[in-house]
Amino acid sequence: MSQQSPQTPPKRAIIPIHIAPQAPCCAPSSPTDHGDDHGHTDSCCGPATQAAQLVSPSSQEAPPDAARVRYRIEQMDCPTEERLIRNKLEPMPGIVRLDFNLIGRELTIYHRLNDLHPVEEALIAIGMGPHLIEAGQRPTALPPALPMRARLWLAVSGVAAVAAEATAWITGNEHHPLGAVLAVVAILTSGLPTLKKGWIALRHFTLNIYFLMTLAVGGALIIGRWSEAAMVVFLFALAEAIEALSLERARHAIQSLSALAPDTAQVWLGSNWVSQPVEQVRTGARIRVRAGERVPLDARVTQGQAALNEAPITGESLPVEKQEGDTLYAGTIVTNGVLEALVTAAASDSTLARVARAIQEAQSQRAPMQRFVDQFARYYTPIVVLLALATAVLGPLLTTQGWLHWVYQALVMLVIACPCALVVSTPVTVVSGLAAAARRGILVKGGAHLEGGRLLKAIALDKTGTLTHGKPALTLVHSLGALTDTEALRLAATLDHHSAHPVAQAVVQGWEARAAGQAPLSEVTAFHSLHGQGVRGDIDQQTWHLGNHRLLEDLGLCSPALEAQLAEIEQTGQTALILINRAGPQALLAVSDTLRPESTDAISQLKALGIHPVMLSGDNALAARHMAQQAGIDDARGNLLPDDKLKAIEDLILEHGHVCMVGDGVNDGPALARAHIGLAMGAAGTATALEAADVAIMDDDPRKIATFVRLSHRTSAVLKQNIALALGIKLVFFGLALTGHATLWMAVFADMGASLIVVFNGLRLLRFKD
Template structure:
């Protein structure tokens, strides 16, 4: 197959911005998976600059440089990402930055003689960068942040409350209130001040800078108790928000804990407990009933049922025997198994799922790109508005300076669009995690958000709607003189052929022993022939019987009736005429019928695109309820079918697993790869990879996409409406600074918790 590039035309909606789609074939399975060259982007939080996950900052090619990775504990929000990007982007010798906020890892492509200038530059931003040695597992480096002592925050809260009470009751002079307030501000807000000062030095108006300015302004105009309470409430809200974001951040990482630390390995003739990460490929591992499987492998001895829910989302256990694949993180339920390791611990199917979803969290969805662009304008605009509020009314209208400066400070507290920009990444991450738990691997927020817009789904037939394995459906004895001997003769001939139709006939007979066949010959495109017990028999298709002149009008009508049902007909005949008739068909999965019904209920129309004959296509389509069926299609014809649907202004998805689906999968707005578990390329490259062959996962994906879209809209509406209301209240002179903190951070927490609801979908 030649490598071709299929580009999306301008009417690819909703930002399906692939640079190119290259067909790639999995050598192990022969299944196609489209390779997408994405430019991933990270989310933005509390920052007026959007920050992509991969940033090219130098003029040189990264191929000329080397990659150094750093663990930065404090880099857990795009606020820090923007600071690092601006700082390192100005340094000579830096070519490209790769941000992984999930694991707090920064990759730097550079031409520097050492990493010291990089660590020094990051250190100047108040963050510590620890070099990750080459070959180390970056995921294991992603440890929880060090616990901070609780007493400074408690002291800040007590002091803030005392300052408010003393001020309200006039129990002490102003200098005492100021002293108590300073204790509250510095015990709880030193970190905020430090971060705010660093941000201002680097010309970045993030939430820490705005809050530092607001609290300092309140102190300068003598609002001591309010400054103390604002700093305390902000610190508490930041803490709660960080905990909430950790929950979203760890939603996928927690899957890694499903794999056990050790496994029982056969070494030098003995079974020994060995750390999973040190087990070599090809090793034989034993797993007892009730144990979790530590590595991907292939069963070499034993039989058992396996709970594969962490990988495929299947609710029922799957029977496994010799030759079947097993996956790390799944649970052995019944019998004892021995399997040969086929993938290292850091390259198991589960590990690849986790890595893929982590990478997907960096690909910004259309809503997120809008929010990033909006926040770039919004924050400096509100800052400028606050300055205008502070000076225009007092200078030109004779209004009291104190009142309008205070209103300006309240505006500053409201100014950061934290709730707005944090709502999208939390919702997208939660949706991606919920999908992964169902065995649906979504390769970016853009697809999760785009899924609810699909109104047409094109499906391949073989292996997608059907099982892909023909089985015998009909057996009719046409000559009673031969009796059941006809079945034995047919099965003996069929067993000699490796054609799927012949194999279906041979398997259905379940003969304890076959009859010897002499002078056997395969007849390409027609069937087979051979001598059994000294007599020549033919076993072949409709055309072979017709060419032999043995097809009567009655038999012709019978054969056409079966073929209209989508069945392939095989006949046994000799010189005297037809002796027996067999019909073979690729059977429909029960899950396919349910899936098409669910898609219909969601308003998604369906079309089957297959290389099989039109009779078979229409018969299968009728069985499962598909709207249209098109047969005898070559790969180019499938691509044209997708183009035709686009021309009718449809939003089209394509489901397939074969190499002949390559162009259509690449052209569709979302390409769904079937049965991706255990394959090397599908997990890394498909738009949406279904871990098993259950088509019902597609309507589940569309429902989740709709839920995600609804939550995104709810969060944006909440953030904008509450901001607008509070801006109006501020201009009316009713709002106070601590109310502003409650409004700003309260709505931030509200949208975070609303986004986390998707984890339960």
């Protein structure tokens, strides 16, 4: 017996948080902090690394000492079977928790048992034959919801049921022998699965739709309503078939995520390219992907250039240019060019596989609305059954109509009694919402978070890497003497071309973007790095310095006018650099983190949703306020350490209620854990962020935060619509049954018709358009 031990983090808590082991990372600093070459502390963690370090523990994890085992149960595709399994397994000693994935027909059991044979025997006893899913094994594909044989028998049943009704109507005799034979044919061809499940429910004292339908059909046969019993069985089977096809559509929406990666990869073996199954390709293998093909595995480009469609991962359909050193994600599509790359993760651990796995697991975490519906249904069905019994007993005593009439109405109420429409509406809606989010590059880790997004009143956003690009960029070149701006930038780039510091690279990239091609960079001799100040080198036999305010002071070249210009730059959160030769300062340059072009629109969308945006930053208050003003945020708070961000979240909760924290760095960990929803930005390719965040935006587009909130509102609205529809339809037919005007036909339409309506309504979320 293979068992899986849970690989999940501990129960969600404020502190302490778990930080995944990484290389040491320094927190963002203000422009005036001590640092190296340019006086700016080296940020050794980019957004992707920071995202990998943040942790926001899940809220629905089993105890750490419980083992885990997964079963495929092909007979389980409805909340009816879920309740039957719960009633059977939950009282068993050693069972810790049961998680159900009805769409994927998977049951996960958390337990403290040495032998699982009693569990398997109990499942077999209730007709739920389990198939063990081994640790790490990919579940086999489910059979079609309605195979050809089932369609044939359903057609035969329909013809027989219609013929039985026609016989009764033409002859005026419900008990006509031909009608009775046709009714038996209809019941045997489509009703046996229902009757079998009804018998199992009866044996295990479970009130479900199969037990109630079996009772209603049996009662109808006893009182001589043969043709009507046949038609009820056929209509019930037809409705179940349509519902199964609808649920299959939702299942395919989820399975399509993991099916995006190809089954084989072109691998370099010896001296040839060989096609290999992706499961056999090991980390470090060399693969090739050509135009029109999907990337088979996560990898890093070693040769070639190409444009890729990364929509399967990030939801962004615009092609992304890839070159040597860039990351490739499994499932993305090469639109042009050819790439060679080294595999960085096995097929089972690719970003795409982790996303699909996370959504599969999210289906088992019930949303608050779903828990309410389940609790409501637990009391609703017995009450209605008792009401039906009272109708059968009291009807003849309180009215002039006979017992046959009221027994028939009681049978009608039994069919209406099952809350199938009510219960099935929530998982279908939640799964559709999860799939719709995933298609847009938003990974939501459970129905509770999907539903909770609509409650948010304030969102706290980290500045660096969330609203900004997270890396320095050249923002200003201003000549102070005879040099032109272009010539000053060329000289600065010539010096910084020899430095690997991020600020230096920003100057070089600024030259390449603005003036590359106008003049080549010069040769530098006698190059020196001046620790904490800048760099020095000889260009064309003339000594040049490029550095910070401290370098200017050490060279004794400060002046009131220059001090004022430097102060103006630094007050906006930028790092000022001065280009100096023997004649004195020749130019001012400024480097700073820059606002993402989408950030302003993202903040506007959040405000339109009635959400109060707040910026939380470790940078100085002036820099934070300056960037916040550009983004349209009125509330900006700077100089915050991790504990300060945690305190800020607690204050926002007291002031606004439900709060979300958005971040991408280790410093955001405590705040992410404390907020009602922790949202990770730029999580593609980072295992820890995918596994730990409540919600993960796969790319760096902050506008998707508002998309998530709108999808949450839409999901909640559909859930409420479905509950209102299911209860409303049943109330109408209850009224008809109590007044003696309902028929078994009507009852079937009331129950299964309502189920189909709410299922189709829930599936509308798959077509969600922001």
